[in-house]
Amino acid sequence: SSRHWGPIYVKVNEAGFFQLFYEKGLEKPFREFKLEANHELSDPKLQNYDENGRLHTIRIDRVLYKEKRKYQPMPLVSHVGEREQVVKLGTTDYVDFISLISTIQDVLFRLPATVDLSSVHQNYIEEEITVDIKDEFRGVVSKGEGQLLEHSVVIHVHVLSFISGMADCRMGLNDILIKGNEVVSRHDIMPITTAKWVRLHECQFHSSVDEDAFHSSRTVLFTPPDACRFELMRFRTLFSEKTLPFSLRSMACVRGAEVELQSWLVMSSSFSSNKDSLSQVPCEGITVRHPVPPEWVNYFRRDGVL
Structure with missing residues (x-):
């Protein structure tokens, strides 16, 4: 496959145009498109990048929702979205990643409300x-x-x-x-x-x-x-609330070429949603991010796992 990651510079102007440049300072982008109401952001993901770590990635998709009927095993009507990728972006800098997501969300939020005459x-x-x-x-x-x-x-x-x-x-x-x-x-x-x-x-x-x-x-x-x-x-x-729903404690221990990193997640019994065992909502998809120096990455590698 010819697909590979390459360095670019991204800019979103006041008119809502998303511009991609080969490097910062160039006047003409190599690609440009306008953010529209049917554009959506995908869920952020971590993706393998190189021997030094992973990449934070996000997609801008064009999503068209349609009503569809299914007849097996019984008649059913559903509304589904058909997604088409417009662009996929990634960065190793988590602060830049969050800033990019926030900027795109702000532009989409401020788009004018338009009426599609074909669907009136x-x-x-x-x-x-x-x-x-x-x-x-x-x-x-x-x-x-x-x-x-x-x-x-x-x-x-x-x-x-x-x-x-x-x-x-x-x-x-x-x-x-x-x-x-x-x-x-x-x-x-x-x-x-x-x-x-x-x-x-x-x-x-x-x-x-x-x-x-x-x-x-x-x-x-x-x-x-x-x-x-x-x-x-x-x-x-x-x-x-007077307390957070949970607390996190971490400890790193370096012994020569061996690095041991441990974390403890402790739930708070005084947090309101944790008090009643019948109404508790499980915490799912929790991610703990530890800033790791590039020189340490290989120490945390195992077979097939970063």
Whole structure:
């Protein structure tokens, strides 16, 4: 195969164009494309790079969602996305990697809401709307005691909808500013109450949202783009727990050419979601990243494993 990694310089301009240069300082990119509403970021991955380590990689995909019918073993309607890779990028610098992802997310979030005239009269066999909420927590803890020194909590709300015609949607949040003034629809047979309220800070919205309606009613009113996953809103909030859900302790021991690295992950019994054994949510996909000098990489290698 002729596929191989090569050094490039990446730039995203204010107009939303993604530009690739062979080196920094050149005026003309060797490739350029505009970020569009049907572009999505893949999940970040680690990939083998060379004898010195691995590469943090991410893809920008063009995703087209369609409604499909299956008849075996029984009639079934599903909404699936067909992905086509636009570009794949990688770097050994994790800080640059996170910065790149954040920049692309910001550009996609601020794209104007457009209407595909070919889908205005789309009639779906089964209408569906999916809301995906992601909590992004970043923190700095002290050495030794592991006390939380700094933290940032950003909530990202994504929506994917398959609704016939251009329908207005409303979404309510457990916003502390409406506590005591909740409105329950008469169609709700079993009204749902919440005991946990969130204070929203620095709310930002997709261009499909009626911001005036939100500020007056604290309800998110929006007209979702058809068959397109997009970030509806994002906001900051405070970390209300007294302790972190778990703590991490690491120890490195060097004996000549032998390096031993150990880590202990300890769950906190006082964290709210850890108290009730019936409502506990397992922690999955935990990754512990240790900065390792390039000279040490070979010490950690085993047969078939980095």
